[in-house]
Amino acid sequence: xxxxxxxxxxxxxxxxxxxxxxxxxxxxxxxxxxxxxxxxxxxxxxxxxxxxxxxxxxxxxxxxxxxxxxxxxxxxxxxxxxxxxxxxxxxxxxxxxxxxxxxxxxxxxxxxxx
Amino acid sequence: xxxxxxxxxxxxxxxxxxxxxxxxxxxxxxxxxxxxxxxxxxxxxxxxxxxxxxxxxxxxxxxxxxxxxxxxxxxxxxxxxxxxxxxxxxxxxxxxxxxxxxxxxxxxxxxxxxxx
Numbered sequence: 001x002x003x004x005x006x007x008x009x010x011x012x013x014x015x016x017x018x019x020x021x022x023x024x025x026x027x028x029x030x031x032x033x034x035x036x037x038x039x040x041x042x043x044x045x046x047x048x049x050x051x052x053x054x055x056x057x058x059x060x061x062x063x064x065x066x067x068x069x070x071x072x073x074x075x076x077x078x079x080x081x082x083x084x085x086x087x088x089x090x091x092x093x094x095x096x097x098x099x100x101x102x103x104x105x106x107x108x109x110x111x112x113x114x
Numbered sequence: 115x116x117x118x119x120x121x122x123x124x125x126x127x128x129x130x131x132x133x134x135x136x137x138x139x140x141x142x143x144x145x146x147x148x149x150x151x152x153x154x155x156x157x158x159x160x161x162x163x164x165x166x167x168x169x170x171x172x173x174x175x176x177x178x179x180x181x182x183x184x185x186x187x188x189x190x191x192x193x194x195x196x197x198x199x200x201x202x203x204x205x206x207x208x209x210x211x212x213x214x215x216x217x218x219x220x221x222x223x224x225x226x227x228x229x230x
Contacts (some may be wrong), residue, residue, distance in 0.1 A: 001161070031216065042205065042220045043159075050130035058217075068129055090157060096216060101147055101166075101209070 002095050004106035012112045021088030021109045022077045028073035037090040049076040083113045118208050120221035135191045135224045137206030147187045147209040153201040180188045196228045
C-alpha cells in the first residue's frame, strides 16, 4: 500500500489569506485526488490531480478557489485561496496505484479559518 | 447517478456485542468497486476492504466480515465481539470503473461507539 504524508497537519488561518497543502506519496502512483471533509460530514471530492496537466474539478469547485499542482507522480499541492470560515474543514489527499484500485489516504490537514 | 446510503448515523453498543453497519448503493455501471474505510478520532482514513462488482463472495478478516449482495445493492459490514478500539466513524464508498476516473463516492458515515 502507498504511504502518504501531508503538510501541514493542521493550521489556523485568517480570513482572506491562502494556504497551500502538500501531499507526498512514497511511490509513483497513477492517480491523486483531493477531498474535503467539513465538520461532522462525509468526504467530498474536490478534484483529480493530473500529472503534467490541469486538474479535473468536481461540480461546485473551481480552480481559482482551489488551485492544484501535480508536477510529478509522487507529489501534489492544493491551495485554499481567499479563505473564509466556511473553508474550515479537513482536507485529505489520496492516491491510487495503477490497476489495484484501492485509494489510500493521507492523514489529512485540519484547517480552521477565523 | 451514483449514490451510497448509510442509514445508520450513530450506533452504540457494549463491548463484546456484535454490530452490523449497513450500506446500500446505487449505480448504473456494471463494473464498480465498493470499499469500507475507518476514521478513528485522530482523523486519518484507514482502508479496510475493497470488493469488485464481479466478486460476491463474502469475506472474513479476524473479527470483521463483509456481506456483498448485488441483488439488494448492499455491502454490509459486521464486527464480531466489538471492542472499545472499534469506536470510529465508518464510511462505505463506491468507485466507478477506473477507466472513467475511479473517483470515490462516500456514504454519510456511521459513527460507532463501543462502550466498556
